[in-house]
Amino acid sequence: MVTLFGKRIRIFRPRSIWLRKVVQAFFFVLVLAITINHTLAESGGGIPLLSSASVHAICPFGGVETLYQFLTVGTLVQKVHQSAFTLMAIGFALAILVGPAFCGWACPLGTVQEWVSEIGRKIFRRRFNHFVPEKLDNVLRYLRYGVLAWVLYMTATTGTLFFDAYDPYSAMFHLWSSEVAIGGLVVLGITLLLSLFVERPWCKYACPYGALLGLSNLFRIFGIHRNESTCKADGACSIMCPMNIKVDTKTVVRDHQCISCMECTSEAICPVAKTVMLSTSRKTPATSAK
Amino acid sequence: MNITSKTLAALVIVMIFGGIMVSSALGLWQTTTTKEPAKFTEGEFAGQANPADIRGSYTFGDIEKNFGISGMLLAKAFGVSEGEPDAFQVKGLEELYASSEFEIGTNSVRLFVAFYNGQPYDLSTDIYMPESAAELLLERNLDPERLAYLQAHTVPNLAAGSESALPPATAPEATPTPQTAPAAETPVTASTNMVKGKTTFGELLSWGVPQAAIEQIIGGPLPEPSITAKDYCTAKGLSFETIKTQLQAEVDKVKK
Numbered sequence: 001m002v003t004l005f006g007k008r009i010r011i012f013r014p015r016s017i018w019l020r021k022v023v024q025a026f027f028f029v030l031v032l033a034i035t036i037n038h039t040l041a042e043s044g045g046g047i048p049l050l051s052s053a054s055v056h057a058i059c060p061f062g063g064v065e066t067l068y069q070f071l072t073v074g075t076l077v078q079k080v081h082q083s084a085f086t087l088m089a090i091g092f093a094l095a096i097l098v099g100p101a102f103c104g105w106a107c108p109l110g111t112v113q114e115w116v117s118e119i120g121r122k123i124f125r126r127r128f129n130h131f132v133p134e135k136l137d138n139v140l141r142y143l144r145y146g147v148l149a150w151v152l153y154m155t156a157t158t159g160t161l162f163f164d165a166y167d168p169y170s171a172m173f174h175l176w177s178s179e180v181a182i183g184g185l186v187v188l189g190i191t192l193l194l195s196l197f198v199e200r201p202w203c204k205y206a207c208p209y210g211a212l213l214g215l216s217n218l219f220r221i222f223g224i225h226r227n228e229s230t231c232k233a234d235g236a237c238s239i240m241c242p243m244n245i246k247v248d249t250k251t252v253v254r255d256h257q258c259i260s261c262m263e264c265t266s267e268a269i270c271p272v273a274k275t276v277m278l279s280t281s282r283k284t285p286a287t288s289a290k
Numbered sequence: 291m292n293i294t295s296k297t298l299a300a301l302v303i304v305m306i307f308g309g310i311m312v313s314s315a316l317g318l319w320q321t322t323t324t325k326e327p328a329k330f331t332e333g334e335f336a337g338q339a340n341p342a343d344i345r346g347s348y349t350f351g352d353i354e355k356n357f358g359i360s361g362m363l364l365a366k367a368f369g370v371s372e373g374e375p376d377a378f379q380v381k382g383l384e385e386l387y388a389s390s391e392f393e394i395g396t397n398s399v400r401l402f403v404a405f406y407n408g409q410p411y412d413l414s415t416d417i418y419m420p421e422s423a424a425e426l427l428l429e430r431n432l433d434p435e436r437l438a439y440l441q442a443h444t445v446p447n448l449a450a451g452s453e454s455a456l457p458p459a460t461a462p463e464a465t466p467t468p469q470t471a472p473a474a475e476t477p478v479t480a481s482t483n484m485v486k487g488k489t490t491f492g493e494l495l496s497w498g499v500p501q502a503a504i505e506q507i508i509g510g511p512l513p514e515p516s517i518t519a520k521d522y523c524t525a526k527g528l529s530f531e532t533i534k535t536q537l538q539a540e541v542d543k544v545k546k
Protein backbone atom coordinates (compact mmCIF):
# COMPACT_ATOMS: atom_id res chain seq x y z
CA MET A 1 0.00 0.00 0.00
CA VAL A 2 1.45 3.43 -0.95
CA THR A 3 0.09 6.94 -0.52
CA LEU A 4 0.01 8.92 -3.76
CA PHE A 5 -1.44 12.44 -4.02
CA GLY A 6 -2.92 11.87 -0.59
CA LYS A 7 -4.69 8.64 -1.58
CA ARG A 8 -3.88 5.12 -0.35
CA ILE A 9 -3.26 2.97 -3.39
CA ARG A 10 -2.60 -0.75 -3.47
CA ILE A 11 0.34 -1.60 -5.75
CA PHE A 12 -0.17 -5.34 -5.91
CA ARG A 13 -3.86 -5.98 -6.09
CA PRO A 14 -5.81 -8.94 -7.29
CA ARG A 15 -7.69 -8.17 -10.49
CA SER A 16 -10.40 -10.58 -9.59
CA ILE A 17 -12.13 -12.12 -6.59
CA TRP A 18 -10.41 -15.53 -6.74
CA LEU A 19 -12.52 -16.91 -3.93
CA ARG A 20 -15.63 -16.37 -6.06
CA LYS A 21 -14.11 -18.53 -8.81
CA VAL A 22 -13.48 -21.28 -6.24
CA VAL A 23 -17.04 -21.11 -4.89
CA GLN A 24 -18.45 -21.07 -8.42
CA ALA A 25 -16.40 -24.11 -9.44
CA PHE A 26 -17.48 -25.89 -6.25
CA PHE A 27 -21.19 -25.41 -6.98
CA PHE A 28 -20.75 -26.38 -10.61
CA VAL A 29 -18.98 -29.63 -9.70
CA LEU A 30 -21.51 -30.36 -6.95
CA VAL A 31 -24.56 -29.91 -9.20
CA LEU A 32 -22.86 -31.88 -11.99
CA ALA A 33 -22.05 -34.76 -9.63
CA ILE A 34 -25.58 -34.83 -8.18
CA THR A 35 -27.27 -34.79 -11.57
CA ILE A 36 -24.98 -37.51 -12.97
CA ASN A 37 -25.70 -39.51 -9.85
CA HIS A 38 -29.42 -39.03 -10.51
CA THR A 39 -29.03 -40.71 -13.90
CA LEU A 40 -26.94 -43.52 -12.39
CA ALA A 41 -29.48 -44.04 -9.60
CA GLU A 42 -32.32 -44.25 -12.12
CA SER A 43 -30.59 -47.18 -13.76
CA GLY A 44 -30.06 -48.95 -10.45
CA GLY A 45 -26.52 -47.69 -9.72
CA GLY A 46 -25.40 -44.47 -8.12
CA ILE A 47 -22.68 -43.17 -5.83
CA PRO A 48 -23.49 -43.80 -2.17
CA LEU A 49 -23.56 -40.81 0.24
CA LEU A 50 -24.00 -38.40 -2.67
CA SER A 51 -27.46 -36.96 -3.32
CA SER A 52 -29.15 -38.30 -6.43
CA ALA A 53 -31.69 -35.49 -6.68
CA SER A 54 -32.91 -34.44 -10.11
CA VAL A 55 -31.87 -31.07 -11.50
CA HIS A 56 -35.44 -29.86 -10.92
CA ALA A 57 -35.23 -30.78 -7.25
CA ILE A 58 -32.17 -28.58 -6.71
CA CYS A 59 -33.18 -25.59 -8.82
CA PRO A 60 -34.52 -22.66 -6.78
CA PHE A 61 -36.47 -21.36 -9.78
CA GLY A 62 -38.59 -24.53 -9.62
CA GLY A 63 -39.96 -23.20 -6.34
CA VAL A 64 -40.93 -19.95 -8.06
CA GLU A 65 -42.54 -21.80 -10.96
CA THR A 66 -44.68 -23.96 -8.71
CA LEU A 67 -45.67 -21.19 -6.29
CA TYR A 68 -48.95 -20.34 -8.04
CA GLN A 69 -50.10 -23.95 -8.18
CA PHE A 70 -49.06 -24.50 -4.59
CA LEU A 71 -51.05 -21.49 -3.39
CA THR A 72 -54.15 -22.22 -5.47
CA VAL A 73 -54.34 -26.03 -5.55
CA GLY A 74 -51.93 -27.08 -2.82
CA THR A 75 -49.85 -29.33 -5.09
CA LEU A 76 -46.48 -28.94 -6.82
CA VAL A 77 -45.97 -28.77 -10.58
CA GLN A 78 -44.83 -32.12 -11.99
CA LYS A 79 -41.08 -32.77 -11.61
CA VAL A 80 -40.70 -30.02 -8.98
CA HIS A 81 -40.11 -31.19 -5.43
CA GLN A 82 -40.36 -29.62 -2.01
CA SER A 83 -36.60 -29.03 -1.90
CA ALA A 84 -36.99 -26.40 -4.63
CA PHE A 85 -39.08 -24.36 -2.18
CA THR A 86 -36.28 -24.43 0.38
CA LEU A 87 -33.75 -23.28 -2.21
CA MET A 88 -36.12 -20.57 -3.39
CA ALA A 89 -36.43 -19.27 0.18
CA ILE A 90 -32.64 -19.35 0.64
CA GLY A 91 -32.16 -17.48 -2.65
CA PHE A 92 -34.62 -14.79 -1.54
CA ALA A 93 -33.04 -14.46 1.92
CA LEU A 94 -29.58 -14.08 0.36
CA ALA A 95 -30.92 -11.53 -2.11
CA ILE A 96 -32.53 -9.40 0.59
CA LEU A 97 -29.24 -9.43 2.48
CA VAL A 98 -26.58 -9.14 -0.23
CA GLY A 99 -28.43 -8.96 -3.56
CA PRO A 100 -28.40 -11.67 -6.25
CA ALA A 101 -25.32 -13.41 -4.80
CA PHE A 102 -26.84 -16.69 -5.94
CA CYS A 103 -26.31 -15.53 -9.56
CA GLY A 104 -22.79 -14.26 -9.04
CA TRP A 105 -21.49 -16.96 -6.73
CA ALA A 106 -23.48 -20.17 -7.08
CA CYS A 107 -25.42 -20.49 -10.35
CA PRO A 108 -23.63 -23.08 -12.53
CA LEU A 109 -25.02 -21.62 -15.76
CA GLY A 110 -23.56 -18.22 -14.88
CA THR A 111 -20.25 -19.94 -14.12
CA VAL A 112 -20.12 -21.76 -17.47
CA GLN A 113 -20.90 -18.53 -19.30
CA GLU A 114 -18.01 -16.86 -17.48
CA TRP A 115 -15.68 -19.71 -18.44
CA VAL A 116 -16.59 -19.37 -22.11
CA SER A 117 -16.27 -15.60 -21.82
CA GLU A 118 -12.64 -15.99 -20.79
CA ILE A 119 -11.98 -17.20 -24.35
CA GLY A 120 -13.93 -14.26 -25.80
CA ARG A 121 -12.01 -11.83 -23.63
CA LYS A 122 -8.72 -13.22 -24.93
CA ILE A 123 -9.87 -12.97 -28.55
CA PHE A 124 -11.56 -9.57 -28.51
CA ARG A 125 -9.74 -7.94 -25.59
CA ARG A 126 -11.22 -4.47 -24.94
CA ARG A 127 -14.02 -4.93 -27.44
CA PHE A 128 -15.28 -7.94 -25.51
CA ASN A 129 -18.57 -7.26 -23.71
CA HIS A 130 -19.03 -4.01 -25.67
CA PHE A 131 -20.52 -5.29 -28.92
CA VAL A 132 -24.18 -4.50 -28.23
CA PRO A 133 -25.02 -0.81 -28.87
CA GLU A 134 -25.86 0.84 -25.57
CA LYS A 135 -29.38 1.95 -26.56
CA LEU A 136 -30.33 -1.52 -27.74
CA ASP A 137 -28.65 -3.08 -24.74
CA ASN A 138 -30.66 -0.89 -22.35
CA VAL A 139 -33.90 -2.11 -23.90
CA LEU A 140 -32.84 -5.77 -24.12
CA ARG A 141 -32.02 -5.81 -20.42
CA TYR A 142 -35.76 -5.73 -19.66
CA LEU A 143 -36.49 -8.72 -21.86
CA ARG A 144 -35.92 -11.09 -18.96
CA TYR A 145 -38.95 -9.68 -17.14
CA GLY A 146 -41.01 -10.64 -20.19
CA VAL A 147 -39.52 -14.15 -20.02
CA LEU A 148 -40.34 -14.32 -16.31
CA ALA A 149 -43.97 -13.27 -16.90
CA TRP A 150 -44.30 -15.72 -19.81
CA VAL A 151 -42.89 -18.66 -17.84
CA LEU A 152 -45.05 -17.99 -14.80
CA TYR A 153 -48.20 -17.54 -16.91
CA MET A 154 -47.63 -20.68 -18.96
CA THR A 155 -46.76 -22.77 -15.89
CA ALA A 156 -49.87 -21.54 -14.10
CA THR A 157 -52.19 -22.23 -17.02
CA THR A 158 -50.79 -25.61 -18.10
CA GLY A 159 -49.82 -26.94 -14.66
CA THR A 160 -46.65 -28.41 -16.18
CA LEU A 161 -42.98 -27.47 -15.98
CA PHE A 162 -43.44 -25.68 -19.27
CA PHE A 163 -40.05 -23.91 -19.26
CA ASP A 164 -38.17 -27.20 -19.10
CA ALA A 165 -38.44 -27.47 -22.88
CA TYR A 166 -36.41 -24.27 -23.33
CA ASP A 167 -34.34 -24.11 -20.16
CA PRO A 168 -30.59 -24.07 -20.89
CA TYR A 169 -29.79 -24.87 -17.25
CA SER A 170 -31.89 -28.03 -17.36
CA ALA A 171 -30.41 -28.96 -20.76
CA MET A 172 -26.85 -28.52 -19.49
CA PHE A 173 -27.43 -31.03 -16.69
CA HIS A 174 -29.37 -33.44 -18.91
CA LEU A 175 -26.77 -33.56 -21.69
CA TRP A 176 -26.13 -37.27 -21.05
CA SER A 177 -29.77 -38.14 -20.49
CA SER A 178 -32.64 -39.04 -22.82
CA GLU A 179 -34.65 -36.36 -20.99
CA VAL A 180 -32.64 -33.55 -22.61
CA ALA A 181 -34.95 -31.13 -24.45
CA ILE A 182 -33.97 -30.01 -27.94
CA GLY A 183 -35.28 -26.50 -27.27
CA GLY A 184 -33.13 -26.25 -24.15
CA LEU A 185 -30.09 -27.50 -26.05
CA VAL A 186 -30.57 -24.87 -28.74
CA VAL A 187 -30.91 -22.09 -26.15
CA LEU A 188 -27.84 -23.42 -24.33
CA GLY A 189 -25.84 -23.47 -27.58
CA ILE A 190 -26.85 -19.91 -28.44
CA THR A 191 -26.03 -18.76 -24.89
CA LEU A 192 -22.55 -20.27 -24.96
CA LEU A 193 -21.88 -18.88 -28.42
CA LEU A 194 -22.95 -15.40 -27.36
CA SER A 195 -20.75 -15.72 -24.26
CA LEU A 196 -17.78 -15.36 -26.60
CA PHE A 197 -18.89 -11.78 -27.28
CA VAL A 198 -20.91 -10.74 -24.24
CA GLU A 199 -20.42 -11.53 -20.56
CA ARG A 200 -23.33 -13.58 -19.16
CA PRO A 201 -25.76 -13.05 -22.08
CA TRP A 202 -28.40 -15.38 -20.59
CA CYS A 203 -28.30 -13.57 -17.24
CA LYS A 204 -28.47 -10.13 -18.84
CA TYR A 205 -31.21 -10.67 -21.37
CA ALA A 206 -33.25 -13.78 -20.67
CA CYS A 207 -32.90 -15.39 -17.23
CA PRO A 208 -36.29 -15.30 -15.48
CA TYR A 209 -34.77 -16.18 -12.11
CA GLY A 210 -32.12 -13.48 -12.48
CA ALA A 211 -34.92 -11.03 -13.29
CA LEU A 212 -36.66 -11.86 -10.04
CA LEU A 213 -33.54 -11.81 -7.86
CA GLY A 214 -32.35 -8.65 -9.64
CA LEU A 215 -35.24 -6.74 -8.10
CA SER A 216 -33.55 -7.16 -4.73
CA ASN A 217 -30.93 -4.63 -5.87
CA LEU A 218 -33.51 -1.96 -5.26
CA PHE A 219 -33.71 -2.66 -1.53
CA ARG A 220 -30.89 -5.05 -0.50
CA ILE A 221 -29.33 -4.49 2.91
CA PHE A 222 -25.67 -4.77 1.83
CA GLY A 223 -25.08 -2.93 -1.43
CA ILE A 224 -22.17 -1.82 -3.59
CA HIS A 225 -21.17 1.64 -2.39
CA ARG A 226 -18.60 3.98 -3.90
CA ASN A 227 -16.89 6.54 -1.73
CA GLU A 228 -16.72 9.69 -3.84
CA SER A 229 -14.19 11.39 -1.60
CA THR A 230 -11.49 8.78 -2.12
CA CYS A 231 -12.41 7.74 -5.69
CA LYS A 232 -9.73 8.42 -8.35
CA ALA A 233 -12.44 8.29 -11.02
CA ASP A 234 -10.35 6.03 -13.22
CA GLY A 235 -13.42 4.07 -14.29
CA ALA A 236 -11.80 0.72 -13.54
CA CYS A 237 -14.88 -0.49 -11.67
CA SER A 238 -17.14 0.16 -14.66
CA ILE A 239 -14.72 -1.48 -17.08
CA MET A 240 -14.48 -4.58 -14.91
CA CYS A 241 -18.21 -4.94 -14.21
CA PRO A 242 -19.45 -8.01 -16.10
CA MET A 243 -22.93 -6.51 -16.22
CA ASN A 244 -21.67 -3.21 -17.72
CA ILE A 245 -22.93 -1.17 -14.80
CA LYS A 246 -21.43 2.33 -14.63
CA VAL A 247 -20.29 2.01 -11.04
CA ASP A 248 -18.04 5.09 -11.29
CA THR A 249 -21.06 7.36 -11.80
CA LYS A 250 -22.95 6.11 -8.76
CA THR A 251 -22.46 6.34 -5.05
CA VAL A 252 -24.62 3.28 -4.50
CA VAL A 253 -25.37 0.63 -7.11
CA ARG A 254 -29.12 0.09 -7.36
CA ASP A 255 -28.99 -1.34 -10.88
CA HIS A 256 -31.35 -4.34 -11.26
CA GLN A 257 -28.61 -6.24 -13.10
CA CYS A 258 -25.92 -6.28 -10.37
CA ILE A 259 -25.02 -9.87 -9.40
CA SER A 260 -22.95 -9.05 -6.28
CA CYS A 261 -19.80 -10.46 -7.83
CA MET A 262 -17.66 -7.80 -6.05
CA GLU A 263 -15.35 -7.51 -9.07
CA CYS A 264 -15.71 -3.73 -8.97
CA THR A 265 -14.68 -3.39 -5.34
CA SER A 266 -11.44 -2.30 -3.73
CA GLU A 267 -10.80 -5.98 -3.04
CA ALA A 268 -10.49 -6.54 -6.80
CA ILE A 269 -10.13 -3.94 -9.54
CA CYS A 270 -10.49 -0.64 -7.65
CA PRO A 271 -6.94 0.50 -6.82
CA VAL A 272 -7.93 2.72 -3.90
CA ALA A 273 -8.49 0.98 -0.58
CA LYS A 274 -11.97 1.06 0.94
CA THR A 275 -13.45 3.03 -1.93
CA VAL A 276 -15.82 0.60 -3.65
CA MET A 277 -17.24 -1.75 -1.06
CA LEU A 278 -20.06 -4.10 -0.25
CA SER A 279 -21.51 -2.37 2.76
CA THR A 280 -24.65 -1.28 4.53
CA SER A 281 -24.29 2.45 4.21
CA ARG A 282 -22.96 5.03 1.84
CA LYS A 283 -20.39 5.98 4.39
CA THR A 284 -17.49 3.60 4.09
CA PRO A 285 -15.04 3.55 7.01
CA ALA A 286 -12.76 5.87 5.05
CA THR A 287 -15.34 8.62 5.02
CA SER A 288 -16.82 7.96 8.38
CA ALA A 289 -13.37 8.12 9.90
CA LYS A 290 -12.99 11.66 8.69
CA MET B 291 -20.68 -2.20 8.05
CA ASN B 292 -18.66 -3.87 5.28
CA ILE B 293 -18.64 -7.37 3.90
CA THR B 294 -15.47 -8.79 2.39
CA SER B 295 -15.38 -11.43 -0.32
CA LYS B 296 -14.40 -14.02 2.29
CA THR B 297 -17.41 -13.15 4.42
CA LEU B 298 -19.70 -13.21 1.39
CA ALA B 299 -18.33 -16.61 0.30
CA ALA B 300 -18.93 -17.96 3.80
CA LEU B 301 -22.40 -16.40 3.89
CA VAL B 302 -23.40 -17.99 0.57
CA ILE B 303 -22.17 -21.43 1.63
CA VAL B 304 -23.54 -21.27 5.18
CA MET B 305 -26.94 -19.98 4.06
CA ILE B 306 -27.34 -22.57 1.32
CA PHE B 307 -26.14 -25.60 3.26
CA GLY B 308 -27.42 -24.34 6.61
CA GLY B 309 -30.83 -23.72 5.04
CA ILE B 310 -30.85 -27.23 3.62
CA MET B 311 -29.90 -28.71 6.99
CA VAL B 312 -32.60 -26.76 8.81
CA SER B 313 -35.23 -27.76 6.26
CA SER B 314 -34.04 -31.39 6.52
CA ALA B 315 -34.44 -31.27 10.27
CA LEU B 316 -37.96 -29.94 9.79
CA GLY B 317 -38.72 -32.69 7.27
CA LEU B 318 -39.12 -30.17 4.45
CA TRP B 319 -36.14 -31.24 2.34
CA GLN B 320 -37.65 -33.71 -0.09
CA THR B 321 -35.97 -34.20 -3.44
CA THR B 322 -38.39 -36.88 -4.62
CA THR B 323 -42.13 -37.29 -4.52
CA THR B 324 -43.45 -39.74 -1.97
CA LYS B 325 -44.12 -43.03 -3.70
CA GLU B 326 -47.27 -43.89 -1.80
CA PRO B 327 -50.36 -44.40 -3.90
CA ALA B 328 -53.84 -43.39 -2.76
CA LYS B 329 -55.72 -46.05 -0.82
CA PHE B 330 -59.18 -47.50 -1.38
CA THR B 331 -61.43 -45.65 1.05
CA GLU B 332 -64.42 -47.99 1.13
CA GLY B 333 -65.54 -51.56 0.56
CA GLU B 334 -63.67 -54.74 1.32
CA PHE B 335 -60.39 -53.26 0.02
CA ALA B 336 -60.52 -50.13 2.21
CA GLY B 337 -57.06 -49.20 3.41
CA GLN B 338 -55.25 -51.06 0.62
CA ALA B 339 -53.13 -49.20 -1.94
CA ASN B 340 -55.10 -48.54 -5.13
CA PRO B 341 -53.33 -49.80 -8.30
CA ALA B 342 -55.08 -47.08 -10.33
CA ASP B 343 -52.83 -44.55 -8.59
CA ILE B 344 -49.54 -46.13 -9.71
CA ARG B 345 -47.52 -43.35 -11.44
CA GLY B 346 -45.05 -43.55 -14.27
CA SER B 347 -42.29 -42.39 -11.92
CA TYR B 348 -42.76 -45.42 -9.66
CA THR B 349 -40.11 -48.09 -9.90
CA PHE B 350 -40.88 -51.78 -9.77
CA GLY B 351 -39.33 -51.58 -6.30
CA ASP B 352 -41.94 -48.98 -5.27
CA ILE B 353 -44.68 -51.30 -6.51
CA GLU B 354 -43.19 -54.17 -4.56
CA LYS B 355 -43.25 -52.01 -1.42
CA ASN B 356 -46.85 -50.91 -1.89
CA PHE B 357 -48.47 -53.94 -3.50
CA GLY B 358 -46.26 -56.87 -2.51
CA ILE B 359 -45.49 -57.97 -6.07
CA SER B 360 -41.76 -58.52 -6.50
CA GLY B 361 -39.72 -56.43 -8.92
CA MET B 362 -38.39 -59.63 -10.45
CA LEU B 363 -41.87 -60.84 -11.25
CA LEU B 364 -42.86 -57.47 -12.74
CA ALA B 365 -39.68 -57.51 -14.85
CA LYS B 366 -40.54 -60.99 -16.08
CA ALA B 367 -44.12 -59.95 -16.81
CA PHE B 368 -43.13 -56.92 -18.86
CA GLY B 369 -40.03 -58.33 -20.50
CA VAL B 370 -37.60 -56.04 -18.72
CA SER B 371 -34.31 -57.85 -18.90
CA GLU B 372 -31.77 -55.07 -18.37
CA GLY B 373 -30.38 -53.68 -15.11
CA GLU B 374 -31.85 -53.92 -11.64
CA PRO B 375 -35.57 -54.69 -11.92
CA ASP B 376 -36.34 -52.86 -8.68
CA ALA B 377 -34.95 -49.62 -10.12
CA PHE B 378 -36.88 -49.83 -13.40
CA GLN B 379 -39.35 -46.96 -13.71
CA VAL B 380 -42.81 -47.84 -14.96
CA LYS B 381 -42.67 -44.99 -17.50
CA GLY B 382 -39.73 -46.81 -19.11
CA LEU B 383 -42.20 -49.31 -20.59
CA GLU B 384 -43.44 -46.72 -23.09
CA GLU B 385 -39.95 -46.51 -24.52
CA LEU B 386 -39.43 -50.26 -24.35
CA TYR B 387 -42.64 -50.93 -26.26
CA ALA B 388 -42.39 -47.90 -28.53
CA SER B 389 -42.56 -50.12 -31.62
CA SER B 390 -45.62 -51.99 -30.40
CA GLU B 391 -48.86 -51.33 -32.23
CA PHE B 392 -50.65 -51.35 -28.88
CA GLU B 393 -49.81 -49.11 -25.94
CA ILE B 394 -48.04 -50.94 -23.15
CA GLY B 395 -47.31 -48.54 -20.33
CA THR B 396 -48.36 -47.39 -16.89
CA ASN B 397 -51.97 -48.51 -17.42
CA SER B 398 -50.79 -52.01 -18.24
CA VAL B 399 -48.85 -52.16 -14.97
CA ARG B 400 -51.86 -50.86 -13.03
CA LEU B 401 -54.09 -53.50 -14.58
CA PHE B 402 -51.53 -56.22 -14.00
CA VAL B 403 -51.25 -55.30 -10.31
CA ALA B 404 -55.05 -55.15 -9.89
CA PHE B 405 -55.55 -58.54 -11.59
CA TYR B 406 -52.62 -60.13 -9.77
CA ASN B 407 -53.86 -58.99 -6.36
CA GLY B 408 -57.56 -59.43 -7.15
CA GLN B 409 -58.29 -55.75 -6.57
CA PRO B 410 -61.01 -53.72 -8.31
CA TYR B 411 -60.15 -52.00 -11.58
CA ASP B 412 -62.21 -50.18 -14.19
CA LEU B 413 -62.30 -52.28 -17.38
CA SER B 414 -64.29 -49.84 -19.50
CA THR B 415 -61.30 -48.96 -21.68
CA ASP B 416 -58.79 -51.00 -23.65
CA ILE B 417 -55.60 -51.67 -21.76
CA TYR B 418 -53.14 -54.09 -23.30
CA MET B 419 -50.93 -56.66 -21.70
CA PRO B 420 -47.86 -58.38 -23.11
CA GLU B 421 -48.07 -62.17 -23.43
CA SER B 422 -45.52 -62.70 -20.69
CA ALA B 423 -47.68 -60.73 -18.22
CA ALA B 424 -50.87 -62.47 -19.36
CA GLU B 425 -49.27 -65.84 -18.80
CA LEU B 426 -48.51 -64.97 -15.19
CA LEU B 427 -52.03 -63.66 -14.65
CA LEU B 428 -53.58 -66.82 -16.03
CA GLU B 429 -52.13 -68.61 -13.00
CA ARG B 430 -54.10 -66.32 -10.66
CA ASN B 431 -57.64 -67.78 -10.94
CA LEU B 432 -59.24 -64.79 -12.65
CA ASP B 433 -63.01 -64.53 -12.76
CA PRO B 434 -64.62 -65.13 -16.18
CA GLU B 435 -65.03 -61.42 -16.91
CA ARG B 436 -61.37 -60.68 -16.24
CA LEU B 437 -60.26 -63.78 -18.10
CA ALA B 438 -62.21 -62.73 -21.19
CA TYR B 439 -60.84 -59.19 -20.96
CA LEU B 440 -57.30 -60.45 -20.64
CA GLN B 441 -57.62 -62.81 -23.61
CA ALA B 442 -58.98 -59.99 -25.73
CA HIS B 443 -56.21 -57.59 -24.72
CA THR B 444 -53.09 -59.71 -24.85
CA VAL B 445 -50.50 -58.66 -27.40
CA PRO B 446 -47.21 -60.26 -28.43
CA ASN B 447 -44.07 -59.28 -26.57
CA LEU B 448 -42.32 -56.92 -28.94
CA ALA B 449 -39.72 -55.40 -26.68
CA ALA B 450 -36.08 -56.23 -27.13
CA GLY B 451 -35.01 -58.74 -24.57
CA SER B 452 -38.57 -59.88 -24.09
CA GLU B 453 -38.91 -63.08 -22.19
CA SER B 454 -42.23 -64.24 -23.57
CA ALA B 455 -42.84 -67.88 -22.84
CA LEU B 456 -46.26 -68.46 -24.29
CA PRO B 457 -46.37 -71.26 -26.84
CA PRO B 458 -46.64 -69.71 -30.31
CA ALA B 459 -49.91 -71.56 -30.97
CA THR B 460 -51.75 -69.52 -28.36
CA ALA B 461 -50.44 -66.20 -29.52
CA PRO B 462 -52.60 -65.60 -32.58
CA GLU B 463 -55.70 -66.44 -30.57
CA ALA B 464 -54.73 -64.00 -27.89
CA THR B 465 -53.81 -61.18 -30.25
CA PRO B 466 -56.67 -58.69 -30.31
CA THR B 467 -58.66 -58.28 -33.48
CA PRO B 468 -59.56 -54.80 -34.73
CA GLN B 469 -63.11 -55.35 -33.33
CA THR B 470 -61.87 -55.87 -29.80
CA ALA B 471 -59.13 -53.33 -30.13
CA PRO B 472 -60.42 -50.09 -31.57
CA ALA B 473 -57.22 -48.38 -30.52
CA ALA B 474 -55.45 -50.30 -33.26
CA GLU B 475 -57.27 -48.27 -35.90
CA THR B 476 -55.76 -45.07 -34.61
CA PRO B 477 -52.47 -46.10 -33.11
CA VAL B 478 -51.24 -43.53 -30.68
CA THR B 479 -47.51 -43.16 -30.27
CA ALA B 480 -45.55 -41.64 -27.46
CA SER B 481 -44.69 -38.62 -29.58
CA THR B 482 -48.32 -37.43 -30.00
CA ASN B 483 -50.50 -35.73 -27.41
CA MET B 484 -51.77 -38.47 -25.18
CA VAL B 485 -54.15 -38.06 -22.30
CA LYS B 486 -52.51 -39.57 -19.25
CA GLY B 487 -53.05 -39.43 -15.52
CA LYS B 488 -50.78 -36.42 -15.23
CA THR B 489 -52.37 -34.49 -18.10
CA THR B 490 -53.76 -31.20 -16.82
CA PHE B 491 -56.78 -29.33 -18.08
CA GLY B 492 -54.41 -26.53 -19.06
CA GLU B 493 -52.55 -28.94 -21.34
CA LEU B 494 -55.80 -30.09 -22.93
CA LEU B 495 -56.68 -26.47 -23.69
CA SER B 496 -53.19 -25.83 -25.06
CA TRP B 497 -53.59 -28.84 -27.37
CA GLY B 498 -56.66 -27.15 -28.82
CA VAL B 499 -59.45 -29.10 -27.13
CA PRO B 500 -62.39 -26.70 -26.82
CA GLN B 501 -63.38 -25.78 -23.27
CA ALA B 502 -67.01 -26.66 -24.02
CA ALA B 503 -66.00 -30.19 -25.08
CA ILE B 504 -64.04 -30.71 -21.85
CA GLU B 505 -66.92 -29.39 -19.76
CA GLN B 506 -69.36 -31.67 -21.50
CA ILE B 507 -67.16 -34.71 -20.88
CA ILE B 508 -66.52 -34.01 -17.21
CA GLY B 509 -70.10 -32.82 -16.69
CA GLY B 510 -69.20 -29.56 -15.00
CA PRO B 511 -67.37 -26.27 -15.37
CA LEU B 512 -63.70 -26.34 -16.33
CA PRO B 513 -61.64 -26.63 -13.14
CA GLU B 514 -58.35 -24.85 -12.40
CA PRO B 515 -56.06 -25.45 -15.45
CA SER B 516 -53.27 -26.84 -13.30
CA ILE B 517 -55.42 -29.70 -11.96
CA THR B 518 -54.73 -33.06 -13.58
CA ALA B 519 -57.62 -34.92 -15.20
CA LYS B 520 -56.93 -37.86 -12.92
CA ASP B 521 -56.99 -35.82 -9.72
CA TYR B 522 -60.24 -34.24 -10.84
CA CYS B 523 -61.84 -37.62 -11.52
CA THR B 524 -60.65 -38.99 -8.18
CA ALA B 525 -62.05 -35.95 -6.36
CA LYS B 526 -65.39 -36.12 -8.17
CA GLY B 527 -65.72 -39.90 -7.97
CA LEU B 528 -65.64 -40.24 -11.79
CA SER B 529 -64.03 -43.10 -13.71
CA PHE B 530 -60.75 -41.71 -15.01
CA GLU B 531 -60.49 -44.41 -17.65
CA THR B 532 -63.87 -43.41 -19.14
CA ILE B 533 -63.13 -39.70 -19.04
CA LYS B 534 -59.65 -40.31 -20.45
CA THR B 535 -61.02 -42.15 -23.48
CA GLN B 536 -63.48 -39.38 -24.23
CA LEU B 537 -60.85 -36.68 -23.79
CA GLN B 538 -58.43 -38.60 -26.01
CA ALA B 539 -61.11 -38.74 -28.71
CA GLU B 540 -61.37 -34.94 -28.53
CA VAL B 541 -57.58 -34.59 -28.70
CA ASP B 542 -57.50 -36.89 -31.75
CA LYS B 543 -60.21 -34.79 -33.38
CA VAL B 544 -58.05 -31.70 -33.00
CA LYS B 545 -55.05 -33.51 -34.53
CA LYS B 546 -57.10 -34.34 -37.60
Ligand code: SF4
Nearest residue numbers: 241258259261262264
Ligand atom coordinates in the same frame (compact mmCIF):
# COMPACT_ATOMS: atom_id res chain seq x y z
S1 SF4 C 1 -21.69 -3.51 -9.89
FE1 SF4 C 1 -19.93 -4.58 -9.01
S2 SF4 C 1 -20.86 -6.27 -7.84
FE2 SF4 C 1 -22.44 -5.51 -9.23
S3 SF4 C 1 -22.23 -6.80 -11.06
FE3 SF4 C 1 -20.96 -4.98 -11.44
S4 SF4 C 1 -18.92 -5.60 -10.73
FE4 SF4 C 1 -20.34 -7.10 -9.87
